Each structure stands twice: as structure tokens, then as C-alpha cells.
Amino acid sequence: MTAMQDAIREEVKGVPESGLDRPIVRYRDIRKSFGDFEVLKGLDLDIKQGEKITIIGPSGSGKTTIIRMLMTLEKPTSGTIEVDGEPLWHEEVKGELVPAREKHLRKVRGKIGMVFQQYNLFPHMTILKNVTEAPIHVLGMSKKEAKEKALAMLEKVGLKDHVHKYPIQLSGGQQQRVAIARALVMEPKVMLFDEVTSALDPELVGEVLQVIKDIAHTTNMTMILVTHEMDFAREISDRVVFIDKGKIVEQGPPEQVLEHPKTERLQTFLQHFRNGY
Numbered sequence: 632m633t634a635m636q637d638a639i640r641e642e643v644k645g646v647p648e649s650g651l652d653r654p655i656v657r658y659r660d661i662r663k664s665f666g667d668f669e670v671l672k673g674l675d676l677d678i679k680q681g682e683k684i685t686i687i688g689p690s691g692s693g694k695t696t697i698i699r700m701l702m703t704l705e706k707p708t709s710g711t712i713e714v715d716g717e718p719l720w721h722e723e724v725k726g727e728l729v730p731a732r733e734k735h736l737r738k739v740r741g742k743i744g745m746v747f748q749q750y751n752l753f754p755h756m757t758i759l760k761n762v763t764e765a766p767i768h769v770l771g772m773s774k775k776e777a778k779e780k781a782l783a784m785l786e787k788v789g790l791k792d793h794v795h796k797y798p799i800q801l802s803g804g805q806q807q808r809v810a811i812a813r814a815l816v817m818e819p820k821v822m823l824f825d826e827v828t829s830a831l832d833p834e835l836v837g838e839v840l841q842v843i844k845d846i847a848h849t850t851n852m853t854m855i856l857v858t859h860e861m862d863f864a865r866e867i868s869d870r871v872v873f874i875d876k877g878k879i880v881e882q883g884p885p886e887q888v889l890e891h892p893k894t895e896r897l898q899t900f901l902q903h904f905r906n907g908y
């Protein structure tokens with residue numbers, strides 16, 4: 632085994648292998664640069680099974696990058712990310728940790744569901760087909776089972792009367808709820824919501840937030856959110872994490888972080904927000 636493999640093993644395996652306390656997501660000393668610009672400067676973040684966390688911070692502070700790395704849409708420059716005890720970018724082959732192959736990445740990625748700002752539904756497919764596509768083609772689920780699950784999910788997000796329509800016939804809020812159903816039907820262990828209401832007209836924001844609140848309050852799903860909706864963050868989060876200049880500056884329960892910020896940086900950020908950030 633090489634020294635590098637030893638180092639990786641030390642880093643990703645030096646955590647409890649089992650037990651309720653094991654984080655479902657673990658970022659360790661993550662650095663991420665785009666060219667010369669270092670966006671993240673050593674991020675450590677553990678997220679527990681079932682925990683709902685909201686990441687807040689100024690524009691460009693790296694919130695989306697944190698989420699995209701978990702979806703393997705971006706690779707950290709250095710550091711490790713672990714999902715459900717498995718390293719994201721490495722896999723164990725014959726007792727040795729080696730760079731992950733696509734199959735391993737797919738497996739780990741399958742534990743994560745994501746809803747983006749842009750819902751990107753397939754325009755030529757009905758709502759039902761939009762939701763059944765991935766379970767059938769990615770999970771290999773039977774058409775019957777996928778349909779049953781999709782219908783149940785679409786009912787959960789309040790769209791059971793729209794399943795045979797096409798995306799263009801739905802409002803933006805309804806389309807975003809389809810995108811949520813489409814992610815949930817894959818039964819991810821962790822759901823990521825990245826500014827999912829930013830592209831919506833103000834009157835449509837509430838219905839989408841309500842659906843997310845329902846999921847947060849009725850399931851034990853781990854949820855990581857990036858949002859500018861502070862009241863929503865306060866209502867659903869177990870923990871709010873404030874990042875600025877590439878590092879976590881403050882974190883804790885929403886009432887502590889949002890009502891009693893300790894650092895000047897967070898106080899200033901929240902002040903800007905109240906003044907219409």
C-alpha cells in the first residue's frame with residue numbers, strides 16, 4: 632500500500648463504522664478552488680441521519696459548491712467527503728482505497744437526491760412519466776411499481792390531479808413540486824435543496840416551501856438546504872450553518888444563529904438581509 636493510500640485510509644476510515652451517531656454525510660478538510668480562486672478553505676461538516684440543516688452565507692461564499700460536491704458534480708481540490716460511511720471519491724478494492732470508478736460513484740450518488748433552482752422537467756413527457764423515468768431506467772424498477780410509487784409521491788406534493796398533463800400546462804410552483812416528487816421517488820437517504828424557490832414568482836414560493844416543510848416534519852430524511860428564506864430556515868432547520876470567505880463562521884440551532892449572532896460577520900450579513908438583500 633502506498634503512503635498516499637495510507638493517508639486516505641487514515642482520513643476516511645478513522646471514523647466509527649457503525650452506530651446511530653455516525654454522520655450520514657461527513658466533509659473533512661475540504662478545499663475547493665476554481666482556477667486561482669479558493670472558494671472553500673478547509674470545510675469540516677458532519678451531518679447526522681435525519682438532521683435538517685440550512686446553509687446560509689453571502690453570494691459567492693460557496694454554498695452551492697458544497698451541495699454540488701455531494702452530488703459529485705464538482706470534485707474537491709483536496710479533503711474527503713463520506714456518505715453513509717463510504718468515501719465519495721475513493722473505493723475499497725481488495726482492502727485498498729483507490730480512486731473511485733464510475734460504478735462506485737453511481738452507487739454513492741444514488742443515496743442523494745437533489746432539487747435545483749431550475750426544475751428542468753422533460754417537456755415532451757407527462758408529469759407521471761417525468762417521475763417514473765429514473766426509477767425504471769436507473770433503479771430497474773418494474774413499470775407497475777414505478778407508477779404506484781410516482782402516483783403516491785405526486786399525491787404527497789399535491790399534484791394527483793395533474794399527472795397526465797405536460798410541464799408547460801403547470802405553474803412554476805407546480806413544476807418545482809414535480810421535481811421534488813421526482814427526487815423523492817428514488818428514495819434517497821439525503822435530499823439537497825439548492826435555492827429551489829429563487830426562480831419562482833413570489834406568489835408561488837409558499838406552496839413549494841409548504842411541501843418541503845411537510846417532508847421535513849413527516850419524514851426522517853436527512854435534508855441539506857440552501858435558501859434565502861430565513862423564516863422557512865428557522866421553521867424547519869435543526870441547525871443553521873453560516874459560511875463566509877470559505878469557512879464555517881457560526882453554526883447552531885436556528886434561534887441561536889439567526890436571533891443571537893455572535894460574530895460581526897453574521898450580524899452584518901443578517902442586517903443586509905433584513906434591509907432587502
Ligand SMILES: Nc1ncnc2c1ncn2[C@@H]1O[C@H](COP(=O)(O)OP(=O)(O)OP(=O)(O)O)[C@@H](O)[C@H]1O
Nearest residue numbers: 665666670688689690691692693694695696697857
Ligand atoms: N464551475 C465554476 N467555475 C468557476 N468558478 C465557479 C464555478 N462554480 C462556482 N464558481 C465560483 O465559486 C464561487 C462560489 O460559488 P457558489 O455558487 O458555490 O456560491 P454561492 O454561495 O452558492 O452563491 P449564491 O448565493 O450567489 O448562489 C463564486 O465566486 C463562483 O463564481
